Amino acid sequence: MLEIKDMRKTYGKTTALAGVNLNVKQGETVVIMGPSGCGKSTLIRCINRLTEPDSGEVLVQGRSVLQLSDEELMAFRRKVGFVFQQFHLIGRLTVLENVMFHLVLAGADRTWAKEQAAAALAKVGLHDVHARKPEELSGGQQQRVAIARALAAGPELMLWDEPTASLDPILVGEVLEVMEDLVRSTNTTMIIVTHEVSFALRVAHRIVLMDQGQIVEEGPPEVIFKAPVSEIGLKYKKLLAS
Amino acid sequence: MLSFFRDGFYKDFIVLVLVTILLGTLFSAGIAWALDAYFGDTLTDMIGEYGQYDIILHIQEESKEAAFRELERLGDQQFPGARLSETITIAGQANFFFGLPEEFRTKEVMANLPSYFAAVPGLNSHTIISDPSILIRGVHGSVSDELAQKIEELPGVRFTFTDMGNMIVLLEDPILAKALEEDIKEILGEYQLVELRFPMGFEVDTAQVGEEAIRLLEQELPGRKYRNVTAAQYGEDLNAFLKTLVEMRDFLLSYASKVRITADPEVYLIVGEQIAIQGQGAELAEGGMLTEGNVVIEITAVNGDQAEGMIIRGEIAPAMESLHQGGYRVFSDGQVARPIGQVEVENERYRLAYAIDESLRLLEELEVLSVQATDAVQNADAVLNTFQEALLQLEVLQAQMRQLNQGISGKDSTSSSEQLLVSLLINGLFQSLAQAAVQAGEDNLDSLENLDIAAMRASLDQISDQVANVQDIDVQAIINQIEYVRETLPMLGDEDIGRSIRLINTYIAGQVIPGERIQIMVENGQVDEGQVETVLRRSLDNPYLNIYSTSVGVINPDARSEIFRLLTEVRAIIAGLLAIVFTGAILMLDHAVVFSTLKYLRRAGRAKRLRWQVLNPVLLFGGLLGAVILTSVYRLSGAEIPYLSLGSIVLIGGLVGWVVARFAERFSPVNIKEVTAGQALGLSNVQIMREIVIPSSRPGLMNLLNRWKQQFRG
Numbered sequence: 001m002l003e004i005k006d007m008r009k010t011y012g013k014t015t016a017l018a019g020v021n022l023n024v025k026q027g028e029t030v031v032i033m034g035p036s037g038c039g040k041s042t043l044i045r046c047i048n049r050l051t052e053p054d055s056g057e058v059l060v061q062g063r064s065v066l067q068l069s070d071e072e073l074m075a076f077r078r079k080v081g082f083v084f085q086q087f088h089l090i091g092r093l094t095v096l097e098n099v100m101f102h103l104v105l106a107g108a109d110r111t112w113a114k115e116q117a118a119a120a121l122a123k124v125g126l127h128d129v130h131a132r133k134p135e136e137l138s139g140g141q142q143q144r145v146a147i148a149r150a151l152a153a154g155p156e157l158m159l160w161d162e163p164t165a166s167l168d169p170i171l172v173g174e175v176l177e178v179m180e181d182l183v184r185s186t187n188t189t190m191i192i193v194t195h196e197v198s199f200a201l202r203v204a205h206r207i208v209l210m211d212q213g214q215i216v217e218e219g220p221p222e223v224i225f226k227a228p229v230s231e232i233g234l235k236y237k238k239l240l241a242s
Numbered sequence: 243m244l245s246f247f248r249d250g251f252y253k254d255f256i257v258l259v260l261v262t263i264l265l266g267t268l269f270s271a272g273i274a275w276a277l278d279a280y281f282g283d284t285l286t287d288m289i290g291e292y293g294q295y296d297i298i299l300h301i302q303e304e305s306k307e308a309a310f311r312e313l314e315r316l317g318d319q320q321f322p323g324a325r326l327s328e329t330i331t332i333a334g335q336a337n338f339f340f341g342l343p344e345e346f347r348t349k350e351v352m353a354n355l356p357s358y359f360a361a362v363p364g365l366n367s368h369t370i371i372s373d374p375s376i377l378i379r380g381v382h383g384s385v386s387d388e389l390a391q392k393i394e395e396l397p398g399v400r401f402t403f404t405d406m407g408n409m410i411v412l413l414e415d416p417i418l419a420k421a422l423e424e425d426i427k428e429i430l431g432e433y434q435l436v437e438l439r440f441p442m443g444f445e446v447d448t449a450q451v452g453e454e455a456i457r458l459l460e461q462e463l464p465g466r467k468y469r470n471v472t473a474a475q476y477g478e479d480l481n482a483f484l485k486t487l488v489e490m491r492d493f494l495l496s497y498a499s500k501v502r503i504t505a506d507p508e509v510y511l512i513v514g515e516q517i518a519i520q521g522q523g524a525e526l527a528e529g530g531m532l533t534e535g536n537v538v539i540e541i542t543a544v545n546g547d548q549a550e551g552m553i554i555r556g557e558i559a560p561a562m563e564s565l566h567q568g569g570y571r572v573f574s575d576g577q578v579a580r581p582i583g584q585v586e587v588e589n590e591r592y593r594l595a596y597a598i599d600e601s602l603r604l605l606e607e608l609e610v611l612s613v614q615a616t617d618a619v620q621n622a623d624a625v626l627n628t629f630q631e632a633l634l635q636l637e638v639l640q641a642q643m644r645q646l647n648q649g650i651s652g653k654d655s656t657s658s659s660e661q662l663l664v665s666l667l668i669n670g671l672f673q674s675l676a677q678a679a680v681q682a683g684e685d686n687l688d689s690l691e692n693l694d695i696a697a698m699r700a701s702l703d704q705i706s707d708q709v710a711n712v713q714d715i716d717v718q719a720i721i722n723q724i725e726y727v728r729e730t731l732p733m734l735g736d737e738d739i740g741r742s743i744r745l746i747n748t749y750i751a752g753q754v755i756p757g758e759r760i761q762i763m764v765e766n767g768q769v770d771e772g773q774v775e776t777v778l779r780r781s782l783d784n785p786y787l788n789i790y791s792t793s794v795g796v797i798n799p800d801a802r803s804e805i806f807r808l809l810t811e812v813r814a815i816i817a818g819l820l821a822i823v824f825t826g827a828i829l830m831l832d833h834a835v836v837f838s839t840l841k842y843l844r845r846a847g848r849a850k851r852l853r854w855q856v857l858n859p860v861l862l863f864g865g866l867l868g869a870v871i872l873t874s875v876y877r878l879s880g881a882e883i884p885y886l887s888l889g890s891i892v893l894i895g896g897l898v899g900w901v902v903a904r905f906a907e908r909f910s911p912v913n914i915k916e917v918t919a920g921q922a923l924g925l926s927n928v929q930i931m932r933e934i935v936i937p938s939s940r941p942g943l944m945n946l947l948n949r950w951k952q953q954f955r956g
Binding site for chain 1 (some may be wrong): 379915918919920921924926930
């Protein structure tokens with residue numbers, strides 16, 4: 001479904017991606033792990049071109065994302081759900097508006113959009129907060145709203161950029177629970193960047209370990225965490241054991 | 243960056259820019275117009291409507307009530323129906339407007355208008371403001387009548403009159419003013435005033451040199467008419483004033499105490515330097531400070547070791563004798579420095595006062611003396627008469643004695659012996675007496691007879707006449723006048739005199755004292771000033787000669803029009819400044835968010851980092867936008883800032899826009915998280931702007947316009 005070829009990205013003199021190659025199948029849940037600054041976030045942001053890679057190729061269902069026109073890119077992004085680390089909700093809009101507004105702007109009927117948004121919110125366990133502003137919600141609730149927003153359009157691909165990293169540890173569980181449910185209940189292809197090892201172990205079809213802008217190891221969780229070959233893999237194994 | 247606008251935002255942006263320009267124009271022009279209207283109305287209140295008044299009378303503030311009553315009376319009695327209005331009082335001067343009824347606006351009345359107000363209490367000066375009119379300033383007296391005649395022949399001119407060297411041309415209609423100005427300029431152009439100036443103190447026979455100059459001009463530059471019109475003009479007053487000042491300074495210099503300084507060897511004095519002497523104060527000592535009573539002298543002339551000076555501080559004691567004291571240099575803070583030599587001061591004022599007092603005493607004595615002399619002459623005359631009578635009696639007695647003596651010596655011998663003896667005894671006795679008397683009387687009489695009684699009388703008569711002449715002299719009148727002179731002598735001390743002289747010197751130093759001048763009127767066309775100079779300089783051969791060529795009058799813009807023109811200029815300047823302020827403000831407060839967003843998108847996009855940030859397309863776009871907004875607002879609001887061309891305005895606008903774009907994030911930071919979310923959700927740039935960026939930005943024009951298209955109001 002998704003093919004990344006020799007993707008490279010630098011920020012000034014810092015190399016974020018140093019030739020990443022990755023294939024993701026339809027319906028597959030890939031968890032990308034690695035130390036901070038290893039290029040995980042850059043990698044998934046390059047998939048929908050929130051960050052423009054310096055070189056390489058991103059093919060989604062055989063079509064080059066980097067060659068898309070502005071209109072095509074927007075259409076592509078509408079099919080890709082993106083969950084940010086810091087929620088990125090629109091502060092002036094209500095919870096319901098946050099979830100539905102992109103549907104309306106994409107041309108959907110407002111009533112339908114509202115229904116879709118309500119359903120998405122229900123899916124993440126939010127029922128009575130439609131009229132609230134994001135600032136009135138807890139971090140976990142805000143992230144669930146962000147997840148609902150990503151789900152509302154029925155994406156073919158979900159990109160998760162450390163969705164629990166900004167949350168209070170007490171609130172992490174509720175988000176991970178939602179994510180697990182989604183992984184199990186949908187057939188959406190998911191690429192999740194996270195540090196949650198146990199979560200990865202539970203939900204991932206495949207784990208990709210990155211270090212210094214490169215994929216250093218990948219494979220099923222049981223293989224990666226039981227018999228890692230990379231230094232990073234060993235560290236995660238040790239972490240899991242403790 | 244273009245893609246940012248391509249998906250539809252350009253329409254929003256164009257509307258925004260157009261509305262910005264419109265609003266800016268309304269803002270700049272509106273405020274400027276409001277100010278203009280306000281000042282215009284204020285001005286109209288101050289100086290009245292066009293043509294409403296004819297003269298402004300400038301009155302001393304303290305006399306304004308009395309002046310107002312007098313003006314009312316004047317209006318009622320002389321000009322029934324006149325308009326009178328009091329306007330602002332500035333710097334102790336009240337101002338009254340006086341407007342004549344139309345029937346009184348005649349040449350005779352207007353020409354003498356100021357004289358009607360001569361008796362108004364506290365009147366300082368006046369300004370003629372009749373409208374519609376054209377004012378010609380500095381009309382030369384020699385052509386005034388001629389000019390008036392020619393100008394009055396022009397259609398549309400009611401009449402002309404002069405006021406304080408200016409000619410006022412009253413028009414029938416203000417519309418004709420422009421055309422008539424041109425006609426009058428043409429008339430003025432027929433004349434030219436050539437002025438030959440000689441420096442002050444240069445004696446020149448103006449008539450002779452003037453005629454010579456005219457002859458030369460007629461010979462060398464024929465075809466025009468030349469006239470010697472040398473006459474007293476306004477410059478003469480200044481000349482007279484300055485000459486008076488010079489005279490006054492000379493008088494004060496002679497009236498001041500004379501100071502002579504003999505410098506010690508090795509001491510060099512310079513003009514303007516200040517030295518001190520003890521005067522009537524404490525003794526001076528090097529390093530000490532001046533005290534009250536010490537005298538400070540400014541050196542006015544130096545000749546070798548001798549110098550002259552004048553007292554600028556303190557007084558010397560009144561005395562006939564010269565004062566001799568040691569002099570010291572003195573610092574500006576009053577500290578006494580090194581000794582410089584001996585200073586001699588002569589108190590001329592005291593000497594003069596003393597001489598006057600002595601003269602008065604003399605005259606008073608003379609008056610008494612003349613009376614006494616008259617008495618003495620009369621007594622001498624009486625004595626002379628008595629003496630003359632006594633002399634006559636003596637002469638008679640002498641004759642009698644002579645007869646007796648002859649009688650005794652010539653007696654008959656035939657007498658008896660007793661008779662003879664008695665006779666001899668008596669005769670001898672008498673003869674001796676008689677002879678003695680005769681002898682003595684003859685001696686005295688001879689000497690008395692030798693006295694020239696007539697000559698003595700003549701002398702007495704002469705003395706009497708002279709005494710009478712002295713008595714004829716009106717000594718009392720002389721005394722009165724000398725007393726008057728004494729009373730009128732300036733009560734000035736040396737310090738006052740010194741200060742006055744310095745003040746006069748300062749004033750004179752700043753003035754160009756005009757010297758002699760010759761004015762030649764050139765008629766029937768202008769002559770080239772250079773040619774005139776060449777001809778006159780060559781032939782008159784005077785290195786100090788200066789030659790000028792001027793017009794015989796200059797059309798002055800109407801004061802009211804000038805004020806309103808100035809107001810228009812001020813309005814244009816204010817509009818210009820407001821346009822700049824508006825452009826800066828609208829870019830900072832409103833448009834900066836666009837620049838911020840563009841800069842973020844550029845950073846997040848594929849654009850390469852530029853080496854020269856000055857060429858950053860966003861900054862260039864900011865510059866372009868600033869230039870477009872400012873230039874448009876500037877032009878549309880009718881702004882005009884002196885010394886700033888349109889090109890400068892474009893540059894200023896560009897610079898303002900560039901700077902705002904450069905620091906846009908500080909003025910209007912963009913919420914990158916929300917923008918990224920919008921991008922990730924597949925929103926177009928125009929949607930991001932309309933639904934995310936602009937609604938979150940500072941309330942303003944962009945926000946207001948955006949609400950029309952915003953789908954989620956929040």
